[in-house]
Amino acid sequence: MIAFDFEYYKPDTVEDAVKLYNKLNSNGKKPIYYGGGTEFISMARMNNRYTEAVIDIKGIPECNVHEIKNNKLIMGSAITLTDISEANYFPLLGYIVRRIADHTIQDKITLGGNLMGTIIYRESILALLLSNCDIVLQGSKGKRVVPISDICDKKIGIEDDEILIQVIVDERFLSLPYLHVKRTKHEKIDYPLITMAAIKDKNRTLISFSGLCEYPFRSLKIEEILNDSSLSKKEKIKKVIESITDKILHDIGGSSEYRKFMLGDILSRAFDKFQEVG
Amino acid sequence: MFEILNPTIITLNINGEDRDVMVKPSHTLLYTLRNELGLTGAKPGCENGDCGACTVLVDDWPIKSCLMLTVEAIGKKVLTVEGLKNAPIQKAFVENFGFQCGYCTSGFLMVCHSLSKIRPNADDAEIQDWLQSNLCRCTGYEEIEDAVKSILVKDI
Numbered sequence: 536m537i538a539f540d541f542e543y544y545k546p547d548t549v550e551d552a553v554k555l556y557n558k559l560n561s562n563g564k565k566p567i568y569y570g571g572g573t574e575f576i577s578m579a580r581m582n583n584r585y586t587e588a589v590i591d592i593k594g595i596p597e598c599n600v601h602e603i604k605n606n607k608l609i610m611g612s613a614i615t616l617t618d619i620s621e622a623n624y625f626p627l628l629g630y631i632v633r634r635i636a637d638h639t640i641q642d643k644i645t646l647g648g649n650l651m652g653t654i655i656y657r658e659s660i661l662a663l664l665l666s667n668c669d670i671v672l673q674g675s676k677g678k679r680v681v682p683i684s685d686i687c688d689k690k691i692g693i694e695d696d697e698i699l700i701q702v703i704v705d706e707r708f709l710s711l712p713y714l715h716v717k718r719t720k721h722e723k724i725d726y727p728l729i730t731m732a733a734i735k736d737k738n739r740t741l742i743s744f745s746g747l748c749e750y751p752f753r754s755l756k757i758e759e760i761l762n763d764s765s766l767s768k769k770e771k772i773k774k775v776i777e778s779i780t781d782k783i784l785h786d787i788g789g790s791s792e793y794r795k796f797m798l799g800d801i802l803s804r805a806f807d808k809f810q811e812v813g
Numbered sequence: 814m815f816e817i818l819n820p821t822i823i824t825l826n827i828n829g830e831d832r833d834v835m836v837k838p839s840h841t842l843l844y845t846l847r848n849e850l851g852l853t854g855a856k857p858g859c860e861n862g863d864c865g866a867c868t869v870l871v872d873d874w875p876i877k878s879c880l881m882l883t884v885e886a887i888g889k890k891v892l893t894v895e896g897l898k899n900a901p902i903q904k905a906f907v908e909n910f911g912f913q914c915g916y917c918t919s920g921f922l923m924v925c926h927s928l929s930k931i932r933p934n935a936d937d938a939e940i941q942d943w944l945q946s947n948l949c950r951c952t953g954y955e956e957i958e959d960a961v962k963s964i965l966v967k968d969i
Contacts, residue, residue: 536844536860543838543884545815555814573880576841577861589838591885594815617874637946639875639924640862724945 570645612647661732666708828896854894865947894919913951
């Protein structure tokens with residue numbers, strides 16, 4: 536049970552939602568945009584999150600789009616992880632979201648919520664980073680469409696009143712060979728020790744990680760090493776691990792040394808897998 | 814724009830019936846089912862989305878009712894264990910000894926009932942995937958798996 540009260544709004548348009556956000560914010564109500572609500576409800580119950588107004592975006596048509604149009608996959612931020620895995624337009628993304636929480640929670644977690652939440656893993660972003668998708672945002676300063684690489688530095692950085700409306704992926708990424716590996720400490724359903732997503736694009740390996748550092752990331756430096764044909768597999772793995780200069784997570788799930796060891800093993804499997812596909 | 818700012822009477826479709834109920838926006842569906850509608854089949858366990866004891870179906874899909882605001886259920890069809898009314902999965906649980914203490918049972922029944930409707934041809938991997946949303950500390954899951962398998966399509 537949530538121990539504080541809040542107001543509930545369900546606008547029909549992005550414009551109404553943004554106006555409402557700013558009005559409620561100026562009234563000191565600390566509004567939040569609300570998608571699936573799994574993170575908000577569980578944190579609010581523990582008094583770790585507070586608001587006096589939630590703005591549910593599930594009534595906004597643009598946020599519920601899920602289709603391929605003009606060679607682009609368009610995914611609204613209010614579609615659920617189950618919607619993504621059931622439609623399976625983007626198999627790598629489908630594979631990733633099927634390993635986030637469990638299937639009943641996947642029915643509730645939205646794409647936007649997973650991307651913008653405070654839980655550090657945000658695994659669905661891994662496939663989106665690899666495809667360098669476009670993100671459609673709208674706030675009081677207007678609408679903008681930006682490549683994810685322009686606004687994702689450790690997490691997607693947007694203005695407080697901006698709504699993530701849609702994610703747009705170039706269709707050519709949907710059918711590329713891919714690999715997804717998720718390792719957890721004990722159970723299949725858990726936060727990752729490491730999740731790795733990779734695709735093979737024009738003979739180059741593109742790769743992204745979650746659980747390794749305090750944020751999910753794609754590193755062009757790592758990709759340069761992986762695609763350097765002058766290096767042996769063993770040399771590549773050693774160089775990749777050495778190239779990670781940010782702090783590798785060291786927590787109850789696993790030590791940083793263990794995560795490095797696991798990273799080596801996962802990369803080794805990735806090489807073997809992609810050698811098979813050429 | 815739809816809005817609820819204070820305690821308000823809303824209409825929910827629960828087990829095929831429209832029910833008027835007073836809610837605050839902060840009430841979870843689990844709270845409303847149990848405390849306002851007297852439907853105590855959905856159990857409070859972790860109330861954190863981990864145990865699955867509070868599972869109900871919303872538009873035929875299993876949802877943890879502790880992680881859904883009641884107001885989100887407006888316009889949707891909610892099915893609780895009270896609405897199963899002698900569904901095949903209930904008989905299958907009895908015949909396969911799919912419960913002991915019973916606290917998790919209503920959640921498992923809802924997940925298994927949904928699985929039999931949405932994935933009538935589910936294979937072992939999919940059955941296990943679906944059962945992983947719920948925790949049982951008594952049975953060890955074998956009997957529950959047997960129960961759900963007994964009502965799935967047999968020709969696979």
